[in-house]
Amino acid sequence: MVEEATLEVSDADELITDEELQEKSKGQLIKKAGQFRDRRNELNQLASSRASDRDDLNAKTREKVDEAQEHREKRDELNERVQEHKEQRNELNAKANELFDKVDERKGDLELDEGKDLDELKEDIEQLEFKQQTEVLSPEDERELxxxxxxxxxxYQKRKETLEDNDDLEDLVDEAEEVRAEASNHHEKVTELADEAQQHHNQMIEAYREADDIRDEADEMHESFVEAQESADAHHEAFVRVQKRLRExxxxxxxxxxxxxxxxxxxxxxxxxEIYERFKEGETVDTEDLRKLQKSGLL
Known part of the structure; x- marks a missing residue:
């Protein structure tokens, strides 16, 4: 593993100067070339590793963005349904209000708003009868009771007869209450779907935040990759320069x-x-001299 602190070099001239290329011996240059080659290979391996890590992080970023988009689409879909139920709720509430207004108007016509309803009257009667049966009263108090x-x-009988003669009023009340109940159901659905939409919204925000964090890591890894690759390129250039000098x-x-x-x-x-001239002048030449003459082609 190449240490981070060793990635300072980004210029081949800093690795070996022109003066060093000229002054160093061939043996020294061969050693340098080997060092530059090995270092280049290490740095290329590091750059490749960092590029792979960067690509993995970018893939994770895309996954998180896709996840956030899915939550966004689900949220928007739920919000559309919320709006639909709101419209239905509002329409039903408006209809219920109209029906209850008609009920009130009908009761006003029948003067049913004055006094108590049948259930209340029945309860009053039962309480008075219970009092008559359980309490000791004076003759005058008992007559009043x-x-x-x-x-x-x-x-009670009068109001009952009035209502029985106006069955449509009771039907109107039932209809109004049914419409109001249906509106309440839509309101509950609005609340339920809105809560679910908010959950998807929160999950979308969290996924985008995680995507940003991972993207920052990927950017840092890319910078590290570039640093390692530039250093590898510098060592390769230095290697090439030394090789060129070695060829020279x-x-x-x-x-x-x-x-x-x-x-x-x-x-x-x-x-x-010189031997040939001596030979021509009649001087004696030995075997070695003859061999030299033969080799030169003069004999």
């Missing part, structure tokens, strides 16, 4: 060898000519 009971019974040195050595061979050939040719 009996008179009250009779009056309540007459009022090889070429120089080859030229020097050629010059050395040419010089030796020229020296051998001059020596052979």
């Amino acid at each position: 009996i008179e009250k009971i009779e009056n309540k019974r007459e009022e 040195l090889d070429k120089q050595e080859e030229e020097e060898r050629k010059d050395e061979r040419a010089a030796k050939q020229e020296e051998a040719r001059e020596e052979a000519e």
